[in-house]
Amino acid sequence: MATGQNPAEPILKLRGVSKQFGAVSALTEIDLDIHAGEVVALVGDNGAGKSTLVKVLAGVHQPTAGSIEFMGKPVDLDSPGKALEMGIATVFQDLALCENLDVVANLFLGHELNPWALDEVQMEVRAWTLLRELAARIPSVREPIASLSGGQRQTVAIARSLLLDPKIIMLDEPTAALGVAQTAEVLNLIERVRDRGHGVVLISHNMEDVRAVADRIVVLRLGRNNGIFTAETSNAELVAAITGATENAVSRRRARKEEVEHHA
Numbered sequence: 369m370a371t372g373q374n375p376a377e378p379i380l381k382l383r384g385v386s387k388q389f390g391a392v393s394a395l396t397e398i399d400l401d402i403h404a405g406e407v408v409a410l411v412g413d414n415g416a417g418k419s420t421l422v423k424v425l426a427g428v429h430q431p432t433a434g435s436i437e438f439m440g441k442p443v444d445l446d447s448p449g450k451a452l453e454m455g456i457a458t459v460f461q462d463l464a465l466c467e468n469l470d471v472v473a474n475l476f477l478g479h480e481l482n483p484w485a486l487d488e489v490q491m492e493v494r495a496w497t498l499l500r501e502l503a504a505r506i507p508s509v510r511e512p513i514a515s516l517s518g519g520q521r522q523t524v525a526i527a528r529s530l531l532l533d534p535k536i537i538m539l540d541e542p543t544a545a546l547g548v549a550q551t552a553e554v555l556n557l558i559e560r561v562r563d564r565g566h567g568v569v570l571i572s573h574n575m576e577d578v579r580a581v582a583d584r585i586v587v588l589r590l591g592r593n594n595g596i597f598t599a600e601t602s603n604a605e606l607v608a609a610i611t612g613a614t615e616n617a618v619s620r621r622r623a624r625k626e627e628v629e630h631h632a
């Protein structure tokens with residue numbers, strides 16, 4: 369559905385966003401647009417500023433300079449509650465699930481439908497409906513989290529953040545600890561979330577995963593924008609943008625190969 373070319377106004381628009389921690393410039397003049405129904409991958413080496421940027425958007429850190437517009441209006445994301453209320457949800461790497469509670473309880477943790485008289489039936493129906501819509505493979509919503517696989521846990525964490533119907537959902541390394549089949553399951557889920565019209569920000573070190581689902585690949589390097597690419601971009605070009613090296617092992621190998629082909 370999403371094409372990566374979206375003429376509509378972005379949901380989220382960052383211009384010149386910087387973040388200093390004392391003398392450390394974690395982010396310098398970052399521009400970023402996120403549209404409805406697109407997956408934007410945020411990639412970069414360790415320390416490139418990905419987590420800091422996500423925390424700025426999640427309302428955990430306040431930028432030291434720059435502007436953030438949400439649905440065309442300037443906003444201050446001055447607390448995590450504010451970001452969430454506005455429609456920016458974040459699934460952090462630790463997932464923050466309660467091991468001993470079941471799937472339904474985890475989905476509604478913190479936002480039970482009716483805190484005075486918990487309607488268990490209603491919550492269970494809603495949980496099933498959402499998980500079915502996401503085609504999630506959860507054996508039973510009464511299963512405790514402790515007995516679920518890594519992929520299923522990630523699914524529950526993503527589904528939980530969708531209950532508030534956010535405009536944007538940010539996923540921090542959602543496949544980091546997963547095997548091949550579970551990774552595929554989570555990538556499928558990301559596509560379904562996009563197809564529901566949410567804007568998805570995906571942080572990942574895994575270029576294969578990024579290429580599989582991203583409509584645009586935004587590279588950060590040393591806290592700055594270093595190019596926007598697509599899944600069609602060559603690996604060498606992406607690696608060069610991420611590392612800043614035009615002269616590296618990948619480009620040298622390619623140059624050697626081209627030279628051999630040239631002489632053949």
Ligand SMILES: Nc1ncnc2c1ncn2[C@@H]1O[C@H](COP(=O)(O)OP(=O)(O)OP(=O)(O)O)[C@@H](O)[C@H]1O
Pocket residue numbers: 389392393394412413414415416417418419420421
């Ligand atoms: N709370 C903080 N106080 C001081 N410096 C910080 C803080 N958070 C991040 N930094 C610095 O900001 C820079 C960017 O870090 P950040 O964690 O955002 O990078 P990253 O791209 O997420 O890296 P990784 O892939 O390793 O998680 C680093 O130099 C880091 O040391």
